[in-house]
Amino acid sequence: MSDLMVGASGVCILLVLMALRVPIAVALGTVSIGGIVILRGVDPALGMLRTMPYEFGSSWTLSAVPMFLLMGAFAYHSGLTKLLYNAARLWLFRTPGGLALATNFGSAGFAAVSGSSLATTASMGRLAIPEMLRFGYDRGLATGTVAASGTLGALIPPSILFIIYGWFTEQSISQLFLAGVIPGLLTAALFGAMIVIRCKLNPALAPQPEGTVTLRERMESLRAIWPLPLLVIGVLGSIYGGVASPTEAGALGAAMTMVISLLQRRLPFSAFKRAVLEAMRTTASIFFIAIGAIMLTRFLAMAGLSSQLVILVSSLDLNTIWIMLALVGIYLLLGMFLDPLGVMLLTLPVFLPVFNALGLDLIWIGVIVVKLIEVSLLTPPVGMNVYVVKSVVGDKVPLGTIFKGLLWFLACEAVLIALLISFPGLSLWLPSMMR
Numbered sequence: 190m191s192d193l194m195v196g197a198s199g200v201c202i203l204l205v206l207m208a209l210r211v212p213i214a215v216a217l218g219t220v221s222i223g224g225i226v227i228l229r230g231v232d233p234a235l236g237m238l239r240t241m242p243y244e245f246g247s248s249w250t251l252s253a254v255p256m257f258l259l260m261g262a263f264a265y266h267s268g269l270t271k272l273l274y275n276a277a278r279l280w281l282f283r284t285p286g287g288l289a290l291a292t293n294f295g296s297a298g299f300a301a302v303s304g305s306s307l308a309t310t311a312s313m314g315r316l317a318i319p320e321m322l323r324f325g326y327d328r329g330l331a332t333g334t335v336a337a338s339g340t341l342g343a344l345i346p347p348s349i350l351f352i353i354y355g356w357f358t359e360q361s362i363s364q365l366f367l368a369g370v371i372p373g374l375l376t377a378a379l380f381g382a383m384i385v386i387r388c389k390l391n392p393a394l395a396p397q398p399e400g401t402v403t404l405r406e407r408m409e410s411l412r413a414i415w416p417l418p419l420l421v422i423g424v425l426g427s428i429y430g431g432v433a434s435p436t437e438a439g440a441l442g443a444a445m446t447m448v449i450s451l452l453q454r455r456l457p458f459s460a461f462k463r464a465v466l467e468a469m470r471t472t473a474s475i476f477f478i479a480i481g482a483i484m485l486t487r488f489l490a491m492a493g494l495s496s497q498l499v500i501l502v503s504s505l506d507l508n509t510i511w512i513m514l515a516l517v518g519i520y521l522l523l524g525m526f527l528d529p530l531g532v533m534l535l536t537l538p539v540f541l542p543v544f545n546a547l548g549l550d551l552i553w554i555g556v557i558v559v560k561l562i563e564v565s566l567l568t569p570p571v572g573m574n575v576y577v578v579k580s581v582v583g584d585k586v587p588l589g590t591i592f593k594g595l596l597w598f599l600a601c602e603a604v605l606i607a608l609l610i611s612f613p614g615l616s617l618w619l620p621s622m623m624r
Contacts, residue, residue: 479530560602
């Protein structure tokens, strides 16, 4: 069997293992090591297995991942999420769909200190869904809003997916963070406009709450969330002010969140322990998958599959639009069955040589890839954000109702993806201003 056939067979076996629900990290590692044993022998495979986990885990750039995860965990367990949602709820009290709108923009705010879509969804879901259901909101609107707005954690900096993508593609994480700002805010704005228009046209979706909210209550709610802008300025300001690298900024953000929470007496030891353990578990899961993806990259390079794919795509002489449409189709298809990080780390080893050969801007590609991963968090049958919401609501809302409530949000995502592909400046304008 030729090296190329070994590589192609490895990819097919990998897809079969994942279809059988084998954990993606295990599938990636098993196929990669097995393939290298066939191509080069046992000793090279064992040598890579000995050295690669350490080389990956000791990367200075990737140490930003646990720091931003810890920052988000401290923010949630100290109650900052609850205060943020309460402030948004009071200020949007009389707006059509005000609670849903508050959830949408509250999620955008929490994404700025979390970096994780799943964490944003879980945190806001526990707060917002019971509140919306209590006021008689349509169940599809309530759950769909939480699931969709949770994906803002993937784009609005700091983003864990941007950190992983930047490390893998050797792109500036600072530039990727900037590139995600406009698409992330545009997503939040389009979701918000859609919610208001729907609730204005059909008030039964979101009955207006009774009572009034005083200006004093609104101002007090803002005073309670003063740590949030301080954290955003501290983290992003230190990066773009040249004071700290993204890794150092992540550590600064985690430390600031912890100190503020302790000073406010919002972080007892039990909450501190839960936050640290949560960040550790998530980091271990991310690193395990990423190590398997690096091994897959080596295997595909040894088999010559990546170079053959570049030759094939180049021979087709397709323009950029067709390449991007193919990318959209592949990511949406894989996103129906795999977790988001797995989708990215499975595809990048295959597609990155193609992107480089075609001369595509990898910052722009990064925003589109992360946006597509956002959508994959919402699409059936896997839709991880949907299952996070389902775990929050239990039997109160059927799974089909949640997916149905997402249809309007998916329509918005389709518009946004078309805009990002058609107008690369939406992603590249801010990074170009900082170069």
